[in-house]
Amino acid sequence: MPWTFKIFPSIGVARIGNCPDDSPSGFYVGPEIPGSVIVPPNGYKDAQGRVRRQAARFRIYGWENGVFMGEITSSVANITWTVELANTKAAFNRFEGIGHTGPLRNASVSDRSSLAITPGPRTITGPNGTAFFDTGHFMGIPVPLGEIQTDGSGRLLVLGGFGSSSSPTNAPLTTFANNDGWHDDVSDGPVTAAVTLHGNQAPVQASGAWVICPPPRFAPPIFHIISLYDALLQTAVDRLGFPVPATPSFTNDVYPVLKRAIDYQWVTTKIGNKHDPLQAVIPPPATADQRNTVFQALRDPAITPTVDTPHLMPAIWTDFFRDVFGIRGHGSPNTGHWANHALTPTQYNVMKNWAAGNFINDWVGPPAPGTSITPDGLTRAALENCSGGPFFPGIETSFFTRDVYPYVEPFRLDGTQLNAGDLSKQQAIPWQADFFDCVFQSPLSWWPAAHPDNVFTAGSNNYVTWDRGMNSFEDMVNFWSGLGFLVQSGDVVIETERTL
């Protein structure tokens, strides 16, 4: 009776925060159901204004002879979890854009191991355990990366770092991505588990997962127009032949693209009435002309990324910014040049089919999030809250995850060919520098769902700059936790819990 086990989510997301409280009320668990938005009952920040960490919860699911059995908990098995977190940014290459391999960061440091924060793996067996990633160092100073816990059912919780970035050499912050002498405490690494069903002797290794511990998500109700789920779905389609439905569902496939674009009104002033045509095609079917108006506004992903497509959507920068920046005025105000990031080919085909009238009209109103926790739903919920581009270099992970790293199945990395730290090593160091820089850069935005450009405050109809008061990389390093979180309030999305 062979059992197989898999860990879900296959890529989990544990976000850093400077609230050190690791009791259940001190942090919150990230989304586990697609479309759901987590609003911690006691707020995103504690009474001292410190940002609570978002834990990633991992579960094991079992199949017996290929038949799905369900979640495996400590009520039926001894589970030994092993997690390794690392931050190897400072020992990796400088980020210089996709297709460009930069020289080493900190090239003058000969002891490369002193640049990698590698506390090593931690293991917990059974429920209610805790282990800390507290033995890593950067240039001799300790840098804790967080901890793991198991809950009463033996599920794994991963909590990331504390948002602490510094330079032991007092080096200045000079660039958005590559600051020698600096570290931060984001991290990533493999999650594995050995499962021994009660009464059995031999443990069975579960198919492994990965955890990334990126910066906080300040705008939980706003979803990226291209999420990491969309990007890695495309990877699965392209590399693993993962099938997608020939005929899209309006509710499940088309509406999310429209809704995300419409919702960008809450994080940028640039929408105005330009998205009225999107409102006009809801509910379906709308007219062919109305659908075509929307579709014709989209950039075709088959177009070379550095080619201008003025005024096509989405209005976010290309991955290949390095190759257009300074050329034809890209990145300068009001030049009208516009080399933007396209939807994924799968998203684009969904919209193309819809425009042609080839879609399932299953509309009964805006879909509510589901109520069941499912294996695939866990992965989707984790990834749809991350940016799927532009990766310049990206905020949660880099283009390596989309374009380079191997997968054993859709959304499940081949952990045997990766090292802890690989998913974050090409990210900006420290993350606050890129986060400060990635605001609207005329004529396009970067990732307004991660770093809102403009927001509303309670009771006001006027936009304010979300990161108002932040004037430098250093300000972001020192005061990031004072930034506000966005919440849905009736029909509007407003900033709350700003403590700057």
Place this chain on the structure above:
Amino acid sequence: MISRRVLLSWLGVSAGACAVTAGSPLSAATGARAAQGTRVINLESFCIAHGNHESRLDAYLADTLLPRMQELHEGPRLCLHAIVAPHIPQATVLAAFSSFDEMLEVRSSLASSPDVRQARAELESARILEDVRSQVLVVREESLHFPTDLNSFQTGIFEMRSYDAPAWHDGVPTRLLAVLHRARIHPIVNAATAAGEHMPRFTYVVPFASLAAREQAWSTLEADAEWIDMQRESTATVTGKSIYKLAPYSRLG
């Protein structure tokens, strides 16, 4: 009183969609009164919304629903907690009746009982329940072996396993039980599903001393030449299996 038509509609099928073969236990029991020698089992699974609400559901079952059922009906019943199932947390109540009419009568009385109504409304207003799934199984008298002494099952497990077996439209071959027993598989319920998808479908509830004993038993069966032949002939496939423990408050009716 809830009609048979309403009951079947709860189950997601029309009465006409019930695939019934003359002479099968199914046809005997889908009459208003079960034929001599058959019983009807109502299997109700309470799926708890994510969160730590098991104690609220347990309180509803142990303090309200089961005592009220006990007053209304003396038939045997089991209450189980899922430990491996597509949805956990989940509690499942199996109750055996002499006929559909009796089952409907009891359900109707429960539904109109003020304390049950109030307790259920409280569960629903607190969004404790994500889903309640009902199945009706039909079982021959000789295939129902609810234990008379639950103490011996306090530390063991129960498996509920369903087979889709198109070739068994006249019922499960009688020799199957002997094959199962050889592998130390002793079902306490060996029933046909009364309505739903993948008909005919057969559901077994099997107690085991432990997970290891379960593994051993099914491995033995898989290696049994007669079972291999039967499986090939029947094209029987497993459509679902879940593992349970006895709820602490479970008792016989």
